Amino acid sequence: RKEVEQDPGPFNVPEGATVAFNCTYSNSASQSFFWYRQDCRKEPKLLMSVYSSGNEDGRFTAQLNRASQYISLLIRDSKLSDSATYLCVVTRRGADGLTFGKGTHLIIQP
């Protein structure tokens, strides 16, 4: 099993819809979790950290399920500008166990 797995998509979603995707991780010792977004031919940009209690930032909600070892990202009222690849990042111990998923490609359609 890969350390961090994501459905590559693409997810084709109409503008205004709600979309959610998960990321599963294999190492139960993982400590910190993040979602990044990456636009085509650009560097990844931090979208949000994922806290144990779950957290929300505007239209974006991230949740962590340690028992089932996955994190999720929910996007409400999707915008055309949300089209990007969303990368899940899991850290094992300290920062030397950073592992990026290969990303989920999201396409918001008008």
Place this chain on the structure above:
Amino acid sequence: GAGVSQSPSNKVTEKGKDVELRCDPISGHTALYWYRQSLGQGLEFLIYFQGNSAPDKSGLPSDRFSAERTGGSVSTLTIQRTQQEDSAVYLCASSLVLAGVYEQYFGPGTRLTVT
């Protein structure tokens, strides 16, 4: 404030030549990371520096790859005797280690093409 900067933005080199890629992290960030990303692929971790600790080199793909970080700031990734499979975007990131959380901020990358 200034983000992570990398130079050059693009580099085309002939197979067998050596290349040096530079990264200037965000001022005050103690951790610095190098990754590479091949076309359509995920990020591949290469090396990590944290303060004065010995770097974690576990991701370097071969002994042709090396990196150093001088004075706890600027870092240089060197690839010797480049091969065509080294062609990728090389990304640098830095983070402020805070309470065990490592939010990384990426530079724009160096696109390396080996002909």
